[in-house]
Amino acid sequence: MSTSSSVALSSNAPYVEPWLRGTHAEIPAVGRAVLHALDLALDDLTKWTALISDDEAHTQPFGLPTLAFHLRHIARSVDRILSYAEGNQLSAEQMTSLKAEQVGNESLATLLAEVEASFSNAAERIQVLATADFNTPRTVGRKQLPTSLGGALIHVADHTQRHVGQVVTTTKILAALRK
Numbered sequence: 480m481s482t483s484s485s486v487a488l489s490s491n492a493p494y495v496e497p498w499l500r501g502t503h504a505e506i507p508a509v510g511r512a513v514l515h516a517l518d519l520a521l522d523d524l525t526k527w528t529a530l531i532s533d534d535e536a537h538t539q540p541f542g543l544p545t546l547a548f549h550l551r552h553i554a555r556s557v558d559r560i561l562s563y564a565e566g567n568q569l570s571a572e573q574m575t576s577l578k579a580e581q582v583g584n585e586s587l588a589t590l591l592a593e594v595e596a597s598f599s600n601a602a603e604r605i606q607v608l609a610t611a612d613f614n615t616p617r618t619v620g621r622k623q624l625p626t627s628l629g630g631a632l633i634h635v636a637d638h639t640q641r642h643v644g645q646v647v648t649t650t651k652i653l654a655a656l657r658k
């Protein structure tokens with residue numbers, strides 16, 4: 480991922496969203512938009528989880544999924560969706576990883592590092608996929624549900640943003656419960 484995300488958050492300059500930073504200009508528009516969505520996700524995750532302790536990351540306020548689950552799921556689902564985009568089915572390792580998303584006691588730093596590593600790996604894969612025909616048929620899962628390369632790429636962005644929204648909401652709830 481681009482280092483501009485962390486720079487934009489750490490400086491005193493006004494925040495500029497990734498799609499307005501001029502980054503990933505060498506990538507065709509659809510791939511660039513997916514990369515910007517991942518940059519924005521990392522910005523938001525970094526900002527909002529800074530307010531949370533390791534213990535809180537594993538708390539289920541009002542029965543909601545933990546922040547730890549969402550962070551694991553974000554990192555691992557990006558890999559899985561990109562496998563489908565590449566025309567592959569999930570490996571045994573990916574299936575094992577999927578089944579383990581609900582459990583663990585990693586530190587928040589470890590969870591965020593997993594997300595960053597996933598996004599870095601994804602950026603390389605998206606750069607390659609962004610030059611292909613987005614209408615190329617793809618299938619998902621054992622049922623071989625139909626989609627396209629473009630559909631899978633866009634789903635990387637929208638699925639990631641959906642779970643980032645859950646992280647932000649759960650963080651706000653955890654902060655409110657402290658009072």
